[in-house]
Amino acid sequence: MPSGAQGAMMVGMRIRIDGVDLPGLSCGPAPDGAAYENIHVAVQRRGRPAELLDPQPGDAPSATWTLECSSAGGDVTGPYVQGRPGERFVYLSWGTVDASGAFTMFRRAKLMLGAVPADVLDAAVRTGLLVGRLGLTDARGHPLCARVVPPAIAWSAQGS
Template sequence: MSTTKTPLALRIVGGDLPGRACGAYDDVHVAVQRGREPDGAVPGDAAEAVWEFTVDTVLAPDGTQDFRGPYVHGRRGERFLYLTWGEWPPGGTFTMFRRAKLFLDDLPATALDRGAAEGRLGLTDAHGLPLCAAVRPPRIRWTTG
């Protein structure tokens, strides 16, 4: 297996946030998950949430591209990013209550060639709650610059 890492710049843009108080939750925030921790938390009543970070791509033993790095979760062939939702009261700690998975195999093929991709999605589900579970196109729209 190749150990050559190629960086892939990702930008995730979330709109239509559900609000700071939603369902049974108060002080709602959303973040991209880095390892086990929230990174770049945005209040649930913000106009927009934007995260920019880099993941690495490497050549897998079967010749396909694989993804690596602290933002990447899941098994090879099923890699994804987490958007994590939690309550985060002033002076308190982030307590996760749900997550959404953004699958990296949904990236356009040109993303690897260009070294960058942007995903745009709404962050409120059909019930007015924070978006969770598997998020796949067309719910997320991936583009390359």
């Protein structure tokens, strides 16, 4: 019998990302001197950087996204899950929204699913819901970017 994710049965589950402490609608200057206005944040679809799930304004009191996904053998996959097995992540894309509604990305945060403790992921597979809670403003008051792992994000399993 095959071992690992290849031989494991796929189980449907969801990932909910709860973002708090958003940075506001403007920031700058960035290290490159750029300043940004009408900032929004959204989850980026795998393979389709222009396809964003539910953009939220940077001055919202909080932002929540729920992603349909599957898990097998400790590996999580789905339309909004990026990366190779063992290196999976979810992108939060930060961008500006112009008068026509066009989103132009300028920064991303990479929520590392490989950093979810194994016992939490196992419990989430059983309950059907993995929740990641994080602040979306960095130490300089800008939109959070780069790799995000605990303690910057708290992962928990909850009942769906």
